[in-house]
Amino acid sequence: EQPEKIPGYTYGTGEAAVSPLTLEDLEHLKAVVGLTRQDEQVLTEAARVLADQADDMVSAYRKRLGELPFMHAYSGHPDGTPNPEYGAASKPRFDRFIIDACTRPLDQDWLNYQHEIGLRHTRIKKNSTDHADSLDHIPMRYLLAFTAVVIATARDYLAADGAPAEQVDRMHAAFTKSVMLHVTVWTRPYVAAADW
Amino acid sequence: EQPEKIPGYTYGTGEAAVSPLTLEDLEHLKAVVGLTRQDEQVLTEAARVLADQADDMVSAYRKRLGELPFMHAYSGHPDGTPNPEYGAASKPRFDRFIIDACTRPLDQDWLNYQHEIGLRHTRIKKNSTDHADSLDHIPMRYLLAFTAVVIATARDYLAADGAPAEQVDRMHAAFTKSVMLHVTVWTRPYVAAADW
Numbered sequence A, B: 001e002q003p004e005k006i007p008g009y010t011y012g013t014g015e016a017a018v019s020p021l022t023l024e025d026l027e028h029l030k031a032v033v034g035l036t037r038q039d040e041q042v043l044t045e046a047a048r049v050l051a052d053q054a055d056d057m058v059s060a061y062r063k064r065l066g067e068l069p070f071m072h073a074y075s076g077h078p079d080g081t082p083n084p085e086y087g088a089a090s091k092p093r094f095d096r097f098i099i100d101a102c103t104r105p106l107d108q109d110w111l112n113y114q115h116e117i118g119l120r121h122t123r124i125k126k127n128s129t130d131h132a133d134s135l136d137h138i139p140m141r142y143l144l145a146f147t148a149v150v151i152a153t154a155r156d157y158l159a160a161d162g163a164p165a166e167q168v169d170r171m172h173a174a175f176t177k178s179v180m181l182h183v184t185v186w187t188r189p190y191v192a193a194a195d196w
């Protein structure tokens, strides 16, 4: 899908939030996750392997969350009943994230859109993009906990093209760092500036 | 090292903080990280592989952080100069965490001590256990970002005994889930209850 055609996907536009972080903050976070130039190169290779699988990956994540009744009200209606319109509206943006996480340069547009994604998980902006009727806030603990699923399940997708084990290791390590970098930045709206 | 001999290690004692979480909260978090009974079994196997390496792992983490000058004041003195007494005092507890993360039952004592570890990264309790002269708070973003290093570097340690690749995969996935579960619970003191 052409990203500019995805409804609500405001990456690189003036409609996205403005990140409170500086590019120096970003350099520090990259250094702490250990993301190197080699990782950035390897991520472009990972993008080629994942491009055709992003849709399946996100469907698998949602299936996992769908098996947990206490999670239903965050993606369904507030009473936990299904909200397929909301799921359909937000899915192309989530799919796009898989590729973006492997290919986007880490610049001001990146900072801004990651802040936007963080906000869209909180009561500041959840539901508004898709005018959805759903709980208005995803607790931070579930965002973080679910990161384990995204990271642990990535290995099989990265191995799907039959790359040698050492290359799968490299892609998996780089993807792990990238996902943690993204999710870390998404937590900014959840925490007081002095504590974050 | 016998855990009961590690100074400041109050796991399972009345000196540890009391967690604000319930065992039901814990069940939900386990479900979201996807930690299964099989993972818990595999973690006991991982513990055997990691037992002799925990000290090296933590030394390697610290070496990484030592290469980042903007991180020095959190483990050194507030001006960033080295504080080897603080490092030496806290290291056995960090080493012990590697084994605990693979072996401890997920019960009330676990909840309490994880809350204690979280507090010890924040201005509520950092420095107090070791009477250390150091910055009094580790920003949450660095705690989360560094999780990528702990997870990504674990693979080689888990492979060190020459286990078959599929077993390394299983141990790595289980370790990833366990680390994310721990770090998630550690973030509780950083975030308002309604947002966490």
Ligand code: HEM
Pocket (backbone or CB within 6 Å): A008, A009, A065, A071, A074, A075, A090, A093, A094, A095, A097, A117, A120, A121, A125, A126, A127, A128, A129, A130, A132, A138, A142, A143, A144, A146, A147, A148, A150, A183
């Ligand atoms: C590591 C874990 C997670 C990742 C990588 C992730 C990723 C994303 C992405 C990329 C989007 C689209 C943002 C946009 O461009 O608009 C999104 C939106 C959303 N996510 Fe997550 N998410 C995670 C955890 C969760 C969890 C645990 C839930 C719980 C149900 C959840 C529910 C949602 C919902 C409902 C939306 C739509 C938000 C809106 O109303 O705009 N996510 N997520």
Ligand code: HEM
Pocket (backbone or CB within 6 Å): B008, B009, B065, B071, B074, B075, B090, B093, B094, B095, B097, B117, B120, B121, B125, B126, B127, B128, B129, B130, B132, B138, B142, B143, B144, B146, B147, B148, B150, B183
């Ligand atoms: C995933 C990342 C991290 C893990 C797994 C981790 C783990 C631990 C553990 C297990 C302890 C000992 C707690 C206790 O039993 O007293 C500890 C303490 C400590 N950690 Fe971390 N930590 C992480 C991130 C960081 C970062 C980024 C820093 C930054 C320098 C840091 C600095 C410290 C310090 C200074 C202490 C001593 C705290 C005190 O004064 O009691 N940690 N950490």
